Amino acid sequence: MMIHLDLDCFFVSCERLKNPALRGIPVAVGGRGDPFIFATTSRSNLDVTLENSGAFVPTLFYDAQTDFREYFVEGEKIRGIVITSSYEARSRGIKTGMTIREALGRCPSLVVKPPNHLFYHECSHALKTWLQTQIPVLEQYSVDEFFGDLKGWVEEPEVPAFLHRLREEILDRFGLPVSIGAAPSKWIAKLATSAAKPGRGDGVKVLFDNEVDNFVDPLPIDAFPGIGRGFSKRLKAYRIETLGELKAARHLLYRWKKPGIQLYHRVNGDDNEPVVPGYDRRSIGISRTIDPLFDRGEARRRLIILCRHLAHLVGRIGAHPQTIFLGIRYQFGQKAKKHLTERFLFSELALRQRVLALFERIDTFKNLAIVRLSVACSHFATRPVTEGSLLAYEAENRAKRLWLQTARVRQKYGIDTIRSAVEML
Structure with missing residues (x-):
């Protein structure tokens, strides 16, 4: 069985490791894309790391090491956007990509922290190193996401208990809350993780083979990982609104060549894509x-x-x-x-x-x-x-x-x- 691990509000969770007073209150980590790498003055807190790997793992980071005013305030303007937020903040309407100014307008009590990416990657790398001792085949998908393959390691009936123990040990060892999804295929496991998230599940969602269709088919197409705005717009133009309707439109997806064919088989759960523990950087x-x-x-x-x-x-x-x-x-x-x-x-x-x-x-x-x-x-x-x-x-x-x-x-x-x-x- 394939599994997908997604660290909950990862950057916020890391900030809470450094400052436990942030627990239980609305917190956001913000970011700014521009001025720091291009500053005319030297920055000692700008660095690279190659310890973590994955398709969505960047290599260059700026560690703020400063306070809100120095990082986000420029003249009379508050600059920057929300990178991630705690569930307490999300319940107050705070979303990723929202400007810091708008977020503070919606939630004046929001604590906004500058990013410390090198620390986040240190936490991610420590977790990855440990996970490699617990899961035989592990793939890092992003700084806060991992895929694993349990075939030949954990019998299917034992998977739920194994994942609950794994989740509890990650919290005990690293102080990081995590949600885990499991399914017969890689991308359905990632989809299952969304149902394990706080407010939706108990941290673990396991889909056995006979449960996949009933879980997947009613979901809206936008719920599936990899269906972006472009694909969503094209599908909805053909009145395809749910993943079950997408699965019934094999002829249409095959007309869209490789991207469509790949998406069809991922949603259908028969893509047979393996968990890839490493790759050659191209x-x-x-x-x-x-x-x-x-x-x-x-x-x-x-x-x-x-x-x-x-x-x-x-x-x-x-x-x-x-x-x-x-x-x-x-x-x-x-x-x-x-x-x-x-x-x-x-x-x-x-x-x-x-x-x-x-x-x-x-x-x-x-x-x-x-x-x-x-x-x-x-x-x-x-x-x-x-x-x-x-x-x-x-x-x-x-x-x-x-x-x-x-x-x-x-x-x-x-x-x-x-x-x-x-x-x-």
């Missing part, structure tokens, strides 16, 4: 949403900063990328993106030169403000490779040696320890 990237920015000189400065952080990440995993990607999103929804693939010795300088060259090529909406920048590396070679003249190789090699030396300093003292002069202007 790409690594960094993106930031920013306040609307018209100044292209400032955009280039921010790209240089993103390149520094991305190069640090690439160095941490020992990769040799040959493909560089740049994406730009503008204020009214326009987008520009391009990648280049070539054989070169990777370094921070090599990455920066190629990203800035791509920026000059694809920034065609110069009269529009930029609201998001994305840089990524992929197509990893098994060893350093390059091509071209001997002089080019020597220049690339010098840049790589310098980058490796600075990486050692940054690894010990922080990413902002060594920066380019242009970053501080």
Whole structure:
């Protein structure tokens, strides 16, 4: 049987570990996407971690280490959005994605904490390490979600008791409340977790094979993980409102090729997708949403900063990328993106030169403000490779040696320890 573990209000739960006075009251953890990575002053509390893995696990974090006013208040404005909230806050109308200003308007007693992502990932990694001793096959799906496969480990009749014991031990050992769903297939197990959540269940929901259809079919399509706004809109255009109706529309889903076929079999519970304990990283990237920015000189400065952080990440995993990607999103929804693939010795300088060259090529909406920048590396070679003249190789090699030396300093003292002069202007 497959299981899915979802830590309840994880960031808030972590904050309550540090400050038990936050228990039982409305609490939210907020966040801000922009100014900290691009600050002209050095930040010692900006760092990366590669301890946790998963499709939805980022690598670059800012630990606030400050109070509400310093983090969220800018002039007369309260900036930022709610990342997660406690159930006490949710009962008062607080939702993820809501602005901090609106959340405080709805619930004046709400305690809003700046994020401490490195601490959250330390908690997640400690839990993952322990779970690997309890579950034979474990997959980290996000910082607060895990899949597990109990086949051959726990007999089906014993699964409910096993999961209740597991849940109680996680709470005792780590102080983290968790909800667990179980089902014959991976994505139905994730769907079952929603019925185990506080206010809906007792923390564990087990669906045996003969119970799956009765549980799944009446649910609205929006309840299923992986059905986003686009798919939901398309399905509702065909008057498909429930998962049972979706299961009866096999011919329609198959017309939508791979995404539709995959969704159909996940909802049907016969996708046979395994729990994957690890995977080879195929790409690594960094993106930031920013306040609307018209100044292209400032955009280039921010790209240089993103390149520094991305190069640090690439160095941490020992990769040799040959493909560089740049994406730009503008204020009214326009987008520009391009990648280049070539054989070169990777370094921070090599990455920066190629990203800035791509920026000059694809920034065609110069009269529009930029609201998001994305840089990524992929197509990893098994060893350093390059091509071209001997002089080019020597220049690339010098840049790589310098980058490796600075990486050692940054690894010990922080990413902002060594920066380019242009970053501080």
